[in-house]
Amino acid sequence: MCAMTRQCASGAIACTFFTNLKKKEEKMKDHVYKQIELTGSSAKSSDDAIRTAIEKASKTLRNLHWFEVTETRGQIEDDKVVHWQVTIKVGLRIE
Template sequence: MSDNAYSRTEIVGSSETGIDDAIRGAITRASQTLDEIGWFEVSEIRGEVHDGEVGHLQVTLGVGFTLRDTKP
């Protein structure tokens, strides 16, 4: 069994339609540049209000991923 090292970064997803869309969009986008994403956690949810209605939502995520070996 090999030992792994992990890193955690923070990203923010946004959506006009819902929290789930904000999370999924953020993870999809992060997956384009981060390999081996293994987990996420929601640390903050914010919303914008326009004329008494919920407008835009932002979700802050902690994203964990496995670090790759740099040796050939």
């Protein structure tokens, strides 16, 4: 049993959820984000396509903070996946 569960007399799961939500709100408090859309590609995997997009963008952009996958595509040759393309939204924290 975790420490948070012992502290909550009733609804330990709800208490943990709201505690985590409060921590998240404290981290994100008073920030402004700009969203951009990127499409990464890779012959290895969809994860590698995401990493490729973020690594390339981080060379010219600052404060990359989060991403969300919006679309995944692939190319098939001879009944095998040979290439991945993943489109992501990326949140940049404005200073």
